[in-house]
Amino acid sequence: MILAVASGKGGTGKTTVAVGLALSARGGASLLDCDVEEPNCHIFVKPEILRREPVMVPIPKVDKDACNSCGQCSEFCRFHAIVALKTEPLVFPELCHGCGGCAWICPRGAIREIRREIGAVEVGMNGGLRFIQGIMNVGQAMSPPVIRAVKAAALEGNSEHDRVMIVDCPPGTACPMVAAVRGSDAVVLVTEPTPFGLHDLRLAAETVRKLGIPFGVAINRSDCGDGRVEDYCGAEKIPILLRIPERRDMAEGYSRGESILSAAPEYREPLLRLLEETSRMAVENKKP
Amino acid sequence: MKIAVTCRGASPDSPVDPRFGRASKFILVDTESDGFQVIDNAQNLNSAQGAGIQSAETVSRHGAEVVITGHCGPKAFRVLSAAGIKIVVGAQGSVAAAIESFLKGDLAPSECSDVDGHWE
Missing domain, CATH: 3.30.70.20 (Alpha-Beta Plaits)
Structure with a gap:
């Protein structure tokens, strides 16, 4: 299954969720960092880069x-x-x-x-996790070709890491986000319960609907802000797949370059449930 | 001589628009007949990229030999230069006053762009 982790608003926690999912899945997983203007998953995964190819x-x-x-x-x-x-x-x-x-x-x-x-694709490993990231050269303005190259590198050969592919997408709803999300089997939209979070979640939800891919929502810092994101998801029948409260220890871990699982190992279960649920949505969506 | 001036209004009394690529309008003045023409540039106001290039194409197509504006970026400068159009930057006040300054020699054509491109 290819699961895209996207958002409208930037800084909602896509990387936190994507890295958490990839590490929870353990064997047979790949993590694709398609936020090629400033890829940062490598900080948390610490992969050994095995090859680098120009785009x-x-x-x-x-x-x-x-x-x-x-x-x-x-x-x-x-x-x-x-x-x-x-x-x-x-x-x-x-x-x-x-x-x-x-x-x-x-x-x-x-x-x-x-x-x-215009950039490069790097492929590496850490333990059982395959890691692929795109890096756009400074001064370039067009990221979709780099994003497509990351996905192409992930799909070539090496099927033992194809069971779960997590795609960390760029924020927004423009061409880079569409290039990253397109072709995935399901999408999780990460948001926060603030007016900005809701505004951009709506745009992202409309975009993913147009692409015809099943999706759900993860609410980060779920105990701040107000209830309007929850109300919106209820009214639109969008499943809320994960809630992560605001916790100082998680933020401190992030600032040290540690995944959510090191500060909060108990989140492995909810993350695995998210994988199962999105996988079920993907299968359901493919039924004629 | 035909001079195109970036303009916020629709007459030579209107103020010069400091932007070239995303200027609201161009006032095209023919110094021989003293007549003028207003060229709308609204389509470029909202273009995602390449506004300077497209504005340069517009003024070239209208036969301008000189462009007077506030600022000009590198891409527009390259296109205007290739088309043999002189570029005068730093204009302020009304379109009529800017043309007068140019004709008197107070405003001179530039050798290079005066602002960076949006991605440089």
Whole structure:
């Protein structure tokens, strides 16, 4: 089962929950850190990194001799990554989504695609847990290709760690979050019982519904704030799979780079129940 | 000579918009006929990225030879330069006053962008 741990709001505890789930599952599990702009699961897992591979994306390269400045590439590109104004096209690699449309539409075959490095995927192990993380290079703006590379690395070969794959997703509901959540069998949305937590939970719930993936909610710091997240979940029939109260010892453990299980080993049972429940939801969802 | 000035309103008396990529409008003044044209730029206000590039394409398509604005980032500067358009930054006050300053030589074209891009 692939279980994505996502949220609308950042800082609600995705990493806490994702690491806790991966460590609770023990044998046969993988943890994928898809929050590639600032991956931090490694701090808690402390894996030995076994291999590192660059993530490349295609960008256009214009043959100046063949180009007659017709501007069709420029008109085609909705991201303004290639611009031709009476002159040979200018390329802005950081805006390019790598669709290849400019090369395809060029009537003179003057554009070919070259590869540009935007980040890396690292694969490691700690005990029985396989660990895979994406790292986007500083200054890059587009994380989905790195996120897809992390998932592709997790799915290739090595099936002994495929029983449970936990995906720590980037926050928000934009392209990076969708890239991370897409293809998972179930999603747990981590939130907090505050107005911001509720506002962003709604957005995240709507996004995951559109993707057609079953999901439930984990409420972190569940004894602070108010009851509106619980009311919302009740009204929307969204199962609440886990509640973690605000506890100083857990926060201190986190600040030392320790998983939730070291400060609160009693959470292994609720985390395992969450895995069982989401697994059941995934199976249910796949029935015709 | 056609001069495009970033503008918050719809007339030469309106104030210069300090932003180039996300300017509300451009006032395109023809110094020979003294006539002017208003070019709306609302679509760019909400574009996620590439606003400077798209604004540069807009003013180029309208035949501007000079752009007068408050600030200009590196991508817009690169596109405008490639199109042979002069870029004047640091303009304040009304569009008419900015054009006058430029024609008198108080405001001169820049050699490089004066602000960083949003991801640089």
